Amino acid sequence: MELDSSVLIMGEDVGRLGGVFRVTEGLQKDFGENRVIDTPLAESGIIGTAVGLAMRGYRPVTEIQFDGFVFPGFDQIISQVAKVTYRSQGAFSMPMVIRIPFGGGIGAVEHHSESPESLFCHIAGLRVVACSTPQDAYDMLREAIACDDPVVFFEPKRRYWEKGPVDIGTPPQGSTFSSVVRRPGTDVTVVTYGPSVAVALAAAEAAATEGRSLEVIDLRTLSPLDLDPVLESVRRTGRAVVVTEAPRESSISADVAARITEEAFYSLAAPVQRVAGYDVPYPPSKAEHHYLPDLDKVLDAVDRTYAF
Amino acid sequence: MQESDQREQHPERRERSGAASGGPEQDPPTTARDAAAQGAAGTAAHPTPEQVVAGLRATSEGPDLVELLSPEGVFTPHPDYPLEVTAELLQGLYRDMVLVRRFDREGNALQRQGQLSLWAPLLGQEAAQIGAGRALRPTDMAFPSYREHGVAWCRGIDPAQLLGIFRGTDQCGWDPAATRFNGYAIVIGNQVLNAVGYAMGQRLDGAVGGAGNSASAAGAGADGPDGADGPEGVDGSEATIAFFGDGATSQGDVHEAMVFGAVFDAPVVFYCQNNQWAISEPVEKQSRVPLYRRAHGYGFPGVRVDGNDVLACLAVTRWALQECRSGNGPVMIEAFTYRMDAHTTSDDPTRYRLADEEEAWKLLDPIERVRVHLTREGLADAAFFERVAQDADELAAHFRAACYALDSPGPDRLFSHVYSGEHEQTRRQHAEQIGYLASFQEPAESGR
Ligand SMILES: Cc1ncc(C[n+]2csc(CCOP(=O)(O)OP(=O)(O)O)c2C)c(N)n1
Numbered sequence: 001m002e003l004d005s006s007v008l009i010m011g012e013d014v015g016r017l018g019g020v021f022r023v024t025e026g027l028q029k030d031f032g033e034n035r036v037i038d039t040p041l042a043e044s045g046i047i048g049t050a051v052g053l054a055m056r057g058y059r060p061v062t063e064i065q066f067d068g069f070v071f072p073g074f075d076q077i078i079s080q081v082a083k084v085t086y087r088s089q090g091a092f093s094m095p096m097v098i099r100i101p102f103g104g105g106i107g108a109v110e111h112h113s114e115s116p117e118s119l120f121c122h123i124a125g126l127r128v129v130a131c132s133t134p135q136d137a138y139d140m141l142r143e144a145i146a147c148d149d150p151v152v153f154f155e156p157k158r159r160y161w162e163k164g165p166v167d168i169g170t171p172p173q174g175s176t177f178s179s180v181v182r183r184p185g186t187d188v189t190v191v192t193y194g195p196s197v198a199v200a201l202a203a204a205e206a207a208a209t210e211g212r213s214l215e216v217i218d219l220r221t222l223s224p225l226d227l228d229p230v231l232e233s234v235r236r237t238g239r240a241v242v243v244t245e246a247p248r249e250s251s252i253s254a255d256v257a258a259r260i261t262e263e264a265f266y267s268l269a270a271p272v273q274r275v276a277g278y279d280v281p282y283p284p285s286k287a288e289h290h291y292l293p294d295l296d297k298v299l300d301a302v303d304r305t306y307a308f
Numbered sequence: 309m310q311e312s313d314q315r316e317q318h319p320e321r322r323e324r325s326g327a328a329s330g331g332p333e334q335d336p337p338t339t340a341r342d343a344a345a346q347g348a349a350g351t352a353a354h355p356t357p358e359q360v361v362a363g364l365r366a367t368s369e370g371p372d373l374v375e376l377l378s379p380e381g382v383f384t385p386h387p388d389y390p391l392e393v394t395a396e397l398l399q400g401l402y403r404d405m406v407l408v409r410r411f412d413r414e415g416n417a418l419q420r421q422g423q424l425s426l427w428a429p430l431l432g433q434e435a436a437q438i439g440a441g442r443a444l445r446p447t448d449m450a451f452p453s454y455r456e457h458g459v460a461w462c463r464g465i466d467p468a469q470l471l472g473i474f475r476g477t478d479q480c481g482w483d484p485a486a487t488r489f490n491g492y493a494i495v496i497g498n499q500v501l502n503a504v505g506y507a508m509g510q511r512l513d514g515a516v517g518g519a520g521n522s523a524s525a526a527g528a529g530a531d532g533p534d535g536a537d538g539p540e541g542v543d544g545s546e547a548t549i550a551f552f553g554d555g556a557t558s559q560g561d562v563h564e565a566m567v568f569g570a571v572f573d574a575p576v577v578f579y580c581q582n583n584q585w586a587i588s589e590p591v592e593k594q595s596r597v598p599l600y601r602r603a604h605g606y607g608f609p610g611v612r613v614d615g616n617d618v619l620a621c622l623a624v625t626r627w628a629l630q631e632c633r634s635g636n637g638p639v640m641i642e643a644f645t646y647r648m649d650a651h652t653t654s655d656d657p658t659r660y661r662l663a664d665e666e667e668a669w670k671l672l673d674p675i676e677r678v679r680v681h682l683t684r685e686g687l688a689d690a691a692f693f694e695r696v697a698q699d700a701d702e703l704a705a706h707f708r709a710a711c712y713a714l715d716s717p718g719p720d721r722l723f724s725h726v727y728s729g730e731h732e733q734t735r736r737q738h739a740e741q742i743g744y745l746a747s748f749q750e751p752a753e754s755g756r
Contacts, residue, residue, distance in 0.1 A: 287476075
């Protein structure tokens with residue numbers, strides 16, 4: 001915000017309160033009410049006015065309070081945000097960020113634990129990304145703000161309280177909107193993103209004690225997908241497990257599995273396995289452990305690729 | 309000045325007379341009540357120029373506030389909203405408010421003790437909710453948001469049934485069809501459209517415009533001295549009420565609901581509890597005009613009622629529901645009140661509002677003024693207050709015990725009622741989860 005005066009923050013409670021997760025804490029004090037804007041309680045209003053502001057040369061960073069509350073603004077995202085550049089043949093770009101805390105595991109009430117990312121990936125014109133580490137949260141958000149395309153930026157709310165060192169001096173090499181190998185391995189490729197990265201890493205740790213080497217890949221960019229590192233890995237390991245909290249059908253995990261099958265079929269020793277949320281509405285929080293992929297479910301899927 | 313006869317008058321005339329009744333030149337408040345009537349900025353002597361520009365001027369006018377029972381406990385009948393006030397009525401309302409406040413406080417305590425993941429307190433809004441809740445007939449339908457514990461109480465729902473949502477064991481612990489109290493809505497504004505649709509259905513079914521019609525033309529109290537909240541009503545007419553907050557009025561859903569409600573003459577009462585805050589955002593972040601005045605733009609009456617006055621809330625809501633039952637709906641009510649506690653137990657109001665403001669509103673406590681009135685008029689004795697306090701303690705104990713007793717749901721809860729009948733995909737995934745759980749019981753044969 002210091003470097004670029006066209007960057008604005010907009011959302012409910014982002015100003016004086018600093019956001020319900022305090023992500024924007026202190027920013028209004030530093031940058032004033034014209035750049036850190038407490039908006040009326042209306043998501044269509046937030047996203048829709050951000051569209052106009054972007055047309056006018058601003059770079060709005062909007063905050064949606066919780067995943068389940070993006071839908072009042074969904075119409076604007078699909079009908080305008082995603083299509084302005086295409087419709088205007090580039091006369092207008094749409095440099096907008098839509099930040100959404102997402103995923104379960106925090107014991108919250110209804111509509112506070114959803115994984116709607118696949119819905120956005122289905123919409124051409126949007127970039128959809130998810131961070132999983134503090135460093136990535138910083139680097140990816142910077143890249144999202146600098147990007148001339150609209151970026152739907154998913155933040156795993158389960159990880160907000162996990163602290164880690166962040167290097168703000170060294171710019172990342174290349175784009176952070178790319179898949180990265182979080183843990184190298186030789187036996188099975190585990191593809192994941194966001195809150196499930198930690199689950200996959202824990203599973204890899206456990207598998208190692210049993211003599212199996214899992215390679216964990218963090219997709220980071222969900223649309224467009226960066227699958228080359230995944231395909232390269234699967235060609236080496238011959239086995240793939242996709243892990244995500246989102247419901248399984250018609251989802252990113254479906255797409256990743258299909259693409260692996262299409263493009264690395266002859267390298268596969270077993271069908272691609274998926275570990276995902278069930279295709280049910282998000283359950284009451286005391287039952288979410290039944291819903292969320294855990295370490296054992298990942299290891300079971302790894303077993304299935306061996307049992308084939 | 310009342311808005312109740314607004315329909316008969318030329319809208320422009322109303323607008324102008326409304327605009328003339330307040331404005332930036334308004335005197336600074338001299339009593340807590342005036343301060344409260346002037347809204348969130350009530351404790352500041354004069355609005356600053358910035359506040360005026362921000363539209364605070366328009367949200368802080370208060371002359372139209374309907375009040376029957378003053379903060380000092382003095383009763384003054386209202387010509388447009390007559391109400392037969394008996395000792396029995398007052399005692400009942402007092403008891404309701406005390407009991408509801410008691411289990412609400414218990415909700416906070418249970419959250420602090422880790423028994424609930426969240427609690428949305430209603431402290432300060434007891435009158436707004438009990439007044440509206442007691443105006444409903446059993447056949448009326450209510451669409452709450454997530455803080456309407458007092459209305460739930462009036463619908464005959466055991467407060468313990470509210471706990472599942474906040475403990476995370478369920479998403480609606482009561483039967484919303486049988487109780488005619490819909491499940492709590494968490495997505496702001498969603499339920500208001502649903503309420504209008506339900507009311508449209510009531511009209512399509514011919515459940516409005518019954519015998520209440522002629523009575524309502526005379527104004528309020530259409531059901532006679534027994535009140536609209538009597539057993540079934542005589543005419544078989546129904547109405548719907550939608551509850552929402554001041555922040556919710558910014559949502560497209562609420563705006564669209566008012567458009568639909570108006571053009572389809574839906575028998576719906578839009579009941580906005582203006583508690584001055586939407587989490588950290590004061591009401592002037594939502595509107596430049598007093599919220600009740602928005603109703604005029606849609607073409608139905610808007611009434612601002614003292615939301616800390618249970619009698620005024622009851623009388624006005626009764627009138628509004630009867631308007632709806634008789635076919636004259638919709639009506640908007642703005643219950644002007646204050647959220648005395650945090651937005652939810654995850655919120656920290658000290659980050660955004662001043663203690664002064666809370667202190668000013670404490671003087672307007674909805675329960676205290678009824679207690680003072682009962683005492684001063686000799687309508688209740690010490691034994692009555694003692695009995696209510698005892699009932700409150702018993703309710704709190706029941707509430708707490710019920711909370712401990714709530715079991716975590718098993719996997720069946722995930723997969724039941726996803727669809728109206730058996731569904732292959734759900735069945736398969738259910739079996740998958742059962743198998744997964746069973747795998748922990750079996751001897752390790754998988755090699756792990
Ligand atoms: C669509 C949507 N956006 C955001 C939220 C998060 N949120 C929950 S309550 C709330 C404030 C609501 O204020 P108001 O409508 O005044 O009702 P109150 O809680 O004060 O009774 C917000 C922003 C939500 N629940 N739904």
